Amino acid sequence: MLFYVRYRLKNEKLADLADEVHSGGFPYKAKHVFASMEDSLTGLTIWEANDRAGIDEILSKLKNFAEVFEVIPVVSAEYAQQRIFQELY
Numbered sequence: 001m002l003f004y005v006r007y008r009l010k011n012e013k014l015a016d017l018a019d020e021v022h023s024g025g026f027p028y029k030a031k032h033v034f035a036s037m038e039d040s041l042t043g044l045t046i047w048e049a050n051d052r053a054g055i056d057e058i059l060s061k062l063k064n065f066a067e068v069f070e071v072i073p074v075v076s077a078e079y080a081q082q083r084i085f086q087e088l089y
Contacts (some may be wrong), residue, residue: 002031002046003055004073006070007062017065028058047076 009017020026023054028047035040049055052073059068076085 001050001055002076003040003061004070004072004074005030005043005045005047005055005068007043007045007068008039009043009066011041013065020058020061020065026061028061047051 017026030045030047034044034047036044047055047058049058057072059071062068
């Protein structure tokens with residue numbers, strides 16, 4: 001499953017997050033990472049996890065470094081199109 005996550009990094013924790021990532025303490029990699037043009041600390045990411053419990057595990061590690069605002073299960077445009085056509089025909 002894919003999850004869209006919007007969060008804001010805690011400026012005072014950036015060095016700690018970098019240390020965690022480099023040491024392997026935060027072993028997760030988002031599939032896609034973007035930042036807000038208005039606020040570079042606001043992250044807009046797509047994560048992959050088996051289910052909601054899996055994304056919650058990832059976010060439990062991220063909460064030390066960021067405030068999570070939004071988590072939304074998402075599908076690709078191709079998958080959505082297939083579902084729409086299946087429902088119509």
